[in-house]
Structures are given as structure tokens and as C-alpha cells.
Amino acid sequence: MRYLPGQIAISREADAPLMRMVHSAGHLTFEQLYAAIHPVTAKRLWDSLRWRVSRLVDHKMLDRTQVAGLKGIVLSLGDCGELYLQSHADFLVERGSRIRGARKRHQIWHDVDLFGIRLALRDAGVIGGWESEPEVRAANDFTMNHYAKDYDAVVTFLADGKRGRVAIEYERTPKWSKEYARIVGDLDRDRKVDAFLYLVPNIEMHVFLRHALRATRRPMFVAFAREFAFHPRTAELIDVRTQQVVNLGACLTSAPE
Numbered sequence: 544m545r546y547l548p549g550q551i552a553i554s555r556e557a558d559a560p561l562m563r564m565v566h567s568a569g570h571l572t573f574e575q576l577y578a579a580i581h582p583v584t585a586k587r588l589w590d591s592l593r594w595r596v597s598r599l600v601d602h603k604m605l606d607r608t609q610v611a612g613l614k615g616i617v618l619s620l621g622d623c624g625e626l627y628l629q630s631h632a633d634f635l636v637e638r639g640s641r642i643r644g645a646r647k648r649h650q651i652w653h654d655v656d657l658f659g660i661r662l663a664l665r666d667a668g669v670i671g672g673w674e675s676e677p678e679v680r681a682a683n684d685f686t687m688n689h690y691a692k693d694y695d696a697v698v699t700f701l702a703d704g705k706r707g708r709v710a711i712e713y714e715r716t717p718k719w720s721k722e723y724a725r726i727v728g729d730l731d732r733d734r735k736v737d738a739f740l741y742l743v744p745n746i747e748m749h750v751f752l753r754h755a756l757r758a759t760r761r762p763m764f765v766a767f768a769r770e771f772a773f774h775p776r777t778a779e780l781i782d783v784r785t786q787q788v789v790n791l792g793a794c795l796t797s798a799p800e
Contacts, residue, residue, distance in 0.1 A: 551602040553627060557595065562604060562628055566620045567675040568661075569654035570608075573615045578662055599624070610651055617651055649716070656768070657695055657713045660742065663772035664698075669791065671706060672699035691733035692726065700795055702776050707737040707795030713768060714743050714752060723755035731760050738762035738794040740780070742771055749781075756783045764794060 553559065564579055565571060571579075573596065581588050596618065599605040604624035608617045620628070664670050674697040683689050690697070696711040710733070718726075730739055741756070743749050743765060752765045764780040771778040771791075779788045 551598065551604070553604070555631070558599060558604070559628075559631055561595065561599065562620060562624045565605060565618050566624070566628060566677060568658045569676065570617050570619050570651045571655060571658045572613060572617055575655070575658050575662060576618060579658075608651070610648070613652070613655060617655065653713060653715055656715065656744070660713065660768055660772040661696070664775055667773070667775050669700050669702050669775045670698060671701045674698070688735075690735055691729040697736060700775075700791060702795060703790075703792030705792055705795035706797050708735070709794055710736045710739045712739070712741050714741050714748055717748060717751055717755075720755055723752075724758065727756055727759045727763075730763070733761075737796045738764065740771075740794065741765045742768035744768050753781055753783050753786065759783060762794060764789070 561576065561580070564576060568575070573593070576596070577589060577592055580592065596605060596607075600607045600618075600621070602623060603621040604627065606619045606621045608619070610617045661670075661673060676693060676695050679690055679697055680693045683693055690710070694710040695713050698709050698711055700707055700709055710730075739759075739761060741752050741764070743752060744767075749765055749767065756763055756765070763783050765783060766778055766780045771780070775791050777790060780790060780794065781787070782789055782793070
């Protein structure tokens with residue numbers, strides 16, 4: 544079938560998975576997209592993906608942004624990509640809020656960091672399933688089977704012969720202390736997950752959250768993002784209820800099926 548100039552033929556086998564991956568991440572770098580799709584480095588695969596991404600950008604299926612401090616280009620879902628996935632995805636597809644300025648830069652860094660954590664955990668072999676923030680948000684907005692909040696991710700972890708569903712929040716900057724008190728109240732009522740894990744980039748956030756979340760009645764932990772991402776089985780997790788050091792296995796509740 545021939546297409547008129549300016550049209551694009553979307554491949555369900557090659558193009559659609561790229562757009563779904565980008566939408567799941569919110570924002571990710573080209574290098575992260577390559578790592579998510581290809582387990583090995585090969586120039587021909589790199590060139591092929593670059594051609595495919597450029598083609599999708601040219602037709603507004605993807606957006607491409609240069610962000611100071613981040614290596615390479617940053618990709619997000621474009622207007623036409625949103626419309627395409629609305630007809631071809633398993634859940635409701637909406638682009639992230641169109642924020643601007645410093646808040647948008649913060650969101651981009653947050654998304655790229657979180658996707659890097661996701662890749663590292665995948666490579667460590669501890670992920671049995673990953674429900675991204677857009678999927679969580681769609682379930683909360685349009686079904687009766689709600690989570691307590693729009694988590695950054697809900698992850699099924701496998702470690703130490705056990706399995707558990709853990710709500711992940713990547714906290715780069717602090718909220719007001721009163722807001723954490725409200726959040727703790729909401730999370731205490733959430734029975735869809737077994738535990739909650741806050742990942743932080745620095746010691747100040749680590750100390751702050753150990754205090755801000757201490758009133759919880761549910762299993763809730765704080766850990767350094769980089770340590771947990773690359774050494775998930777042995778990383779130190781702080782139980783905010785007891786201030787004791789545990790590992791990932793302590794967050795999980797049952798044996799794998």
C-alpha cells in the first residue's frame with residue numbers, strides 16, 4: 544500500500560512498542576530507550592532505532608527535547624502518539640500534564656531517574672511486574688479498584704524466595720510535613736499493596752522522610768535510590784515504624800507461585 548507524502552505507516556510490531564515504552568516512562572533518554580529494548584550494544588541496532596525515533600518525532604508521534612545536564616535527547620509522547628495509542632493500548636492513554644518552566648524540568652529529571660532505576664532493577668532480576676504511573680493513574684481515575692494515590696510505580700518484587708507488591712515513590716525533593724501526614728493516612732488504608740518504598744537521592748531526604756512518615760501503621764521503608772537500584776537484595780531499607788535496617792525480603796510476604 545502506498546502512502547501520500549507526509550503520511551506515516553505505523554508498525555504495530557516496531558513503532559507501537561516504542562511509543563508505549565515512552566508513555567510508560569513519561570520521559571526517558573534515547574540511550575535508556577535503547578537499553579530497554581535491546582539487551583546488547585550493536586551499531587546496526589543503534590542506527591535502526593535512531594532512524595525509527597527520528598521518523599516518529601518528525602510525525603509528532605514522539606516529542607524530542609534537549610535538557611541541560613542530561614546526556615543525549617529526552618523523549619516523551621507526542622500529540623499524534625497519544626491519539627494513536629488511545630486506539631491501540633490496553634489502558635486509557637493520556638499524556639502527562641503540560642507543565643512548564645522549572646516544574647517541567649523537575650518532572651523530566653524525576654522521570655529519567657526513575658526509568659534508570661527501573662532498568663537497573665530489571666537487570667538485577669528482582670522484578671516480576673511493573674505497573675507504571677500512567678497505568679496506576681488510569682486505574683484510579685476510571686475504575687472502582689483504586690490505589691490510595693497515583694504512585695510512581697507499583698512493582699511486583701521477587702527476592703529471597705518471596706513475592707510482594709510494593710508501591711514505589713521516588714522522592715527527589717520534599718513536600719510540606721503536613722502533606723506527608725495526610726499521605727500517611729491515605730496509605731494506611733491501601734490494601735492493594737503489601738508495602739511502600741520511598742527512594743531518595745541524598746541523606747537529607749533520607750533523614751527527613753524517616754521522620755515525616757513515622758506515624759504509619761503499614762510496612763513503609765526508605766532507601767537510597769542508587770544503592771537500591773544496583774544492589775536491591777542487599778541494600779539497606781529503613782523501616783520508618785521501628786527505624787530498624789532491613790532488606791528487600793522484609794517487604795515481601797509470600798512465596799512465588
